[in-house]
Every structure is written in structure tokens, then in C-alpha cells.
Amino acid sequence: MIDIGEVADRSGVPPSTLRYYEEIGLIRSLSRRGLRRQFDADVLLKLSLIALGRAGGFSLLEIAAMFGQDGRLDVPRDELHAKADELQRQMAKLRVLRDTLRHVADCKAPSHLECPTFRKLMKAASRMTKPRKLPATTAV
Amino acid sequence: MIDIGEVADRSGVPPSTLRYYEEIGLIRSLSRRGLRRQFDADVLLKLSLIALGRAGGFSLLEIAAMFGQDGRLDVPRDELHAKADELQRQMAKLRVLRDTLRHVADCKAPSHLECPTFRKLMKAASRMTKPRKLPATTAV
DNA sequence: CTACGACTTCAAGCCAACTTGAGGTCAAGC
DNA sequence: GCTTGACCTCAAGTTGGCTTGAAGTCGTAG
Numbered sequence: 031m032i033d034i035g036e037v038a039d040r041s042g043v044p045p046s047t048l049r050y051y052e053e054i055g056l057i058r059s060l061s062r063r064g065l066r067r068q069f070d071a072d073v074l075l076k077l078s079l080i081a082l083g084r085a086g087g088f089s090l091l092e093i094a095a096m097f098g099q100d101g102r103l104d105v106p107r108d109e110l111h112a113k114a115d116e117l118q119r120q121m122a123k124l125r126v127l128r129d130t131l132r133h134v135a136d137c138k139a140p141s142h143l144e145c146p147t148f149r150k151l152m153k154a155a156s157r158m159t160k161p162r163k164l165p166a167t168t169a170v
Numbered sequence: 171m172i173d174i175g176e177v178a179d180r181s182g183v184p185p186s187t188l189r190y191y192e193e194i195g196l197i198r199s200l201s202r203r204g205l206r207r208q209f210d211a212d213v214l215l216k217l218s219l220i221a222l223g224r225a226g227g228f229s230l231l232e233i234a235a236m237f238g239q240d241g242r243l244d245v246p247r248d249e250l251h252a253k254a255d256e257l258q259r260q261m262a263k264l265r266v267l268r269d270t271l272r273h274v275a276d277c278k279a280p281s282h283l284e285c286p287t288f289r290k291l292m293k294a295a296s297r298m299t300k301p302r303k304l305p306a307t308t309a310v
Numbered sequence: 311c312t313a314c315g316a317c318t319t320c321a322a323g324c325c326a327a328c329t330t331g332a333g334g335t336c337a338a339g340c
Numbered sequence: 341g342c343t344t345g346a347c348c349t350c351a352a353g354t355t356g357g358c359t360t361g362a363a364g365t366c367g368t369a370g
Contacts, residue, residue, distance in 0.1 A: 035316065042300055045317075046359060054357095064366045065318045072283065075292045081299035082267040085260060087227065089356070096271070103274050103282060110275035117268040120225060121261050127222040128257040131236075134243050135250035142243060143212060152215045159221035160182055175346070185347075186329060194327095204336045205348045230327070 031060065034067040041077045056080065056094050079103075086117055119158075126154050171200065174207040181217045196220065196234050219243075226257055259298075266294050 038045045051057045052067070057076055059067035076097070083093040096113065098104040130151045139145035178185045191197045192207070197216055199207035216237070223233040236253065238244040270291045279285035 078295040078299045082263050082295055085263045086267050107275040110271045114268045114271040117264050121264050123222050123225045124257050124261050127226050128254045131250045131254040135247040152218060155218040155222050159218045
């Protein structure tokens, strides 16, 4: 059982945010000492996961959905795998952006538009960011 | 030179967003046909980069900073490398989250808190998400 | 026993990133 | 030459994720 203040110190998440997270049902305090919320120690793990999820571009709602409604990480396997795959795609995007930045930093072509490496990266980028329209091959 | 409508179709970015991006100086239209904005074809590349940057958690301001004020991708090398490194860290976080989700989906331990793999992942997670406080070893 | 500081509630405020709506303009097809 | 539909402007609204402020409540140190 740890006091909200200590949770804030140990996790780096401000008390206001902890209260907010509790308000939206993302975490739960188990009791009070005086007025102060007391949290189970594993809230720290949860906050780490939340931070990772946020970093991965998931909304608090999506993250909440990863924890079952009872607070444990128990969701159908395939949903978890779907999330994991989404992360995989996300990582691929970041990789392309990272490579592009590195390339731009190092390539000395007068205009990047003339550099084949750059164009290749951009082609990859547009493949990943463009909304996939159906090819209509089998459509009506 | 392509019409805003075609840009929207080809990029998947709605006209309202294109106007917004122009308003904040992220992209530029070069002329009008009647009232309609006409864009240079390379705006499509730029939009791909913007989408990647957004996916990487950069704000529009940060992305704007990656393009020089004149629109080309020309920023000091070290800034670009710094961004690239940030992306690298970001990717590491996503990797941990991905591995955690996959693990949780597959591990059959009664409680994840008892599983050493899970605990190891969580330790990695907290290392990455915790605010690095100075160890004060060499401090005042 | 009193003062202090860190917590409490609740409502309101704020920022980014867009979207929506009202009212208007234009060019191309019929 | 008129209608139509996709664009235009500008202001206001929306959502997500918090933060801030006012006014109040504790428990511990002095």
C-alpha cells in the first residue's frame, strides 16, 4: 500500500494525473488514509504499461481496454495479438522516418527529390501512410 | 500542379486538414484556379512525412521544424540525428510493449506478476518510462 | 494544540489538432 | 445562361488529456 504522493514520486506521474486516471477508471485506489488515496504497489507496473501505451499512440480508452474491466491484463488473445501487430506496423513507420531523417542528415545531393535513396524511402512512406483503397478486383 | 481535391484523394488527407496545415504554415499552396488551391505535386511527399512524424508522436510544430522555414527538409544535421535517436528510443518502447502483449497473450501463468518473463519486461518498461532522476553522485 | 504542507473535491481552463456550419464564389456541363 | 457541386472564408465547436484554482481536510512535527 503506497500513498499517492509516493506513487507520484516513484512513477513520475503527477497526483493530478493519478486522480484523473482513477476518475476515468484506468487505475484504482484501494483505500484512504485520512483523505489520501492509497494504492496497491502494482499500480506502478500499470503506470509503466500505460506510459508505454501512450508512447505507442494508443488512447487511454484503448489502454483501458487492454486491462480487463477488473484491472488485470486479461483480454482475448487475438485482441492482444492485434494490438501487438499494430505496434509492429507502428514500428515500421518509425523505422522509415528514422532512416529518412538519418539519410537527409547525411546525403549531400543538392535536392533530396533527386536522390534515389530518398525517393525510395518516400515511396515506402506513402505506402504506409496512404489509406488502402480496395483494388476493386472482386468488388461489385 | 494539382488541385486540393486531388491532393485530398491521393493522400487521404481531407481538404479541411489541408487548409489547416496551410494556415499553420506546414504546407503551401502555390496558386489558385478560381478559388481552389493548387499544390505542387511534391506536397504528397510532404504529407507522407507529416503522417509518419505524427505517427511517431511528434507535434505539428516539431514536424514544421524539420522542414526549414522555406519548406525544404534542411535542418542542422545534429538536430536531425537527435530526432532520429528519439525515434530509436520510441521504437524500443514499442518493442517492449509489443513483447509484453505477445507474452501476456501466450503465457499461461495464473498471475502475470508471478511470471519471471513478465517481471523482466515490466522492469524494462519502468526503466524506459521513469523520469531519469540524477543519481546525485557528482552533484553539488 | 496549533500550524503546516500535502493531500482532497469540483468546476473551469487550456492546448493541440482538427471538424463543422453558415453563407459565399466559381467554372464546367447541360 | 443557369444550375450544380466542390471549393472558399471565418468563427465556433469538439475531443482527448490533462492542469489549475478556490476552498476545504487531514495527520504529523514542534
